Amino acid sequence: MHIVTGGAGFIGSGFVYQLNRMGITDIIVVDNLGLTEKWKNLVNLKFKDYIHKDDFIPRLERKEFDNVESVIHMGACSSTTERNADYLMMNNLNYSKSLARFCLNANARFINASSAATYGDGSLGFSDSHEHISKLKPLNMYGFSKQLFDLWLQRKGLLSKVVSLKFFNVYGPNEYHKEDMQSVVRKAFRQIQGEGKVRLFKSYHPEYDHGEQKRDFVYLKDCLKVMAWFLETREINGIFNLGYGKAKTWNELVLAVFNAMGMKPEIEYIEMPEHLRGKYQYYTCAPMDKLNSSGCGIRFHSLQEGIKDYVQNYLMHHDPYLDGGN
Template sequence: MKIVTGGAGFIGSNIVRQLNNRGIRDILVVDDLTDGRKCRNLQGLSFYDYMDYEDFDMEMAEDTFDCGYIDVVFHEGACSDTMNYNGRYMMKNNYEGSKNLLRYCMHRNIPFLYASSASTYGSGKNGFREDPQCEQALNPYAYSKLQFDRFVRQLLPLAKSQIVGFRYFNVFGPQENHKDRMASLIYQKYHELQKTSKITLFEGTAGYENGGQIRDFIYVKDVVNVIFYFWEHPELRGIYNCGTGEGHSFNEFVQGIISYCGKGAIEYVPFPEILKGKYQSYTQADTTKLMRAGYDRGFTLLNEAVKEYCRILEKSDGYYE
């Protein structure tokens, strides 16, 4: 059995889809469907069973969970809202729940591949290497992810089975509709363009020109390729950046949307006061460690990924058919 927590979410449902593409159906999807829109992400996917995350987490905490043999856990379930400042909720959901699941896997030698975040690098002023000297959490979400990474580092020397954390940079692609304000720039700006015939971006801040903020944008299909590469190489363990290693400005990114749609222009709006000091104006993964691990499947060129995703947004509102 393969377990995918957050399996009805953005990256989780893409993992389930790729498992299906490989002919794999013995999958337990774990998620919270309070937001019923996520049900749409499960349409067309084949899996053995579904379990509510609260029930799953309780059984993990009590060590009563049993669904037979488990050969891998893809742990994608988390609250990813960087604007949620309820630290107690974040730590309970993202940290404590993850610890319970990790302990369960370690006791049974089950490979554990989990979602970390590039938000653990904070402003990025110290770089984007998988190094404690580069880490700085600017909000409760980032702190919950960073603290779990620190917990993992303590246990790695004791682990007999694979443990890998992936620090996702700016992931975009199909099945992210439910994420609302946490959805990718392309999802938000594609719909803004359809409604208003323009795309708004922030004016320059922290030394960056208007729309000049830079992100390491990575297509969700490439994220799944990275995850599966590590799954196929159980000797690999640790925390790795999951980004392309190449930054692109917001201007460049949204220009691809305008080019695909054949209409629109960019309008710059004042940078929000509430985000000053809490905003990453620049991200670019250091992929040295990833490449040393032998990853050789490349990354989709940004303009090709933007076009492909825009076609899916145009045809099926961002869902796989």
């Protein structure tokens, strides 16, 4: 049995899709559907059961689940603007500790979603070496909650037994429900559909022109393949960056969306809200040497390749969800 927390969400439902492609359907999806439309991510997928996240830990502690092979922990509050620190501590930190303890006791594979938000403004670099973890200073509470769990794993000596993946800017199918946290690829697509142009934030940094702020964008399908590799390669553990490995500008991303749609580019630069200016990352890039040297060997989509696939095979279609049968 495989358990996927956040299994109706963006990366979580994507991994259920990946498991289905591997012929695995003995899956428990853990999530909180609430009033969202995340349930649509599950319609095409095959799994054994759905459990609300608040019910799951008590049932786990009552030892209701046998033969658990893995827990893929993608469930978290991922909003970088969430201000309820106690909620983030409970939901992102303590919940993760409980799952890690269970996996270690059950000899089950534990793969956790950390975040590039742990790197803060990037001034301390983006190294995923274990020696670098304690030096990081996240800019928001979400990043701090992820940082605290990575530090807990390190302090308990567990980094040789589990995997914690620092996801950078992931884009791809199954993200429509994320509202303001959707990727700029999807936001740009919608803006182009509605207005024929895209709005990007102006730069307030003298070293970056408008739209030339850089991010490491990585396609969801590549992340899923890496996660599947870790699931099957239990001898490789630790904290790993998960990005493309090269930084691209917002302008390059938007141009790729226009090209995939076959439309002439038009970009408008707008003022950034004041409350975001002091917490804005102008550059992120994931050094991928550690993952590459581990033997993973997966070929990633370039930004242009990933956006073309996402736009033409998903966003341009009425049913833009991953299909677990294909």
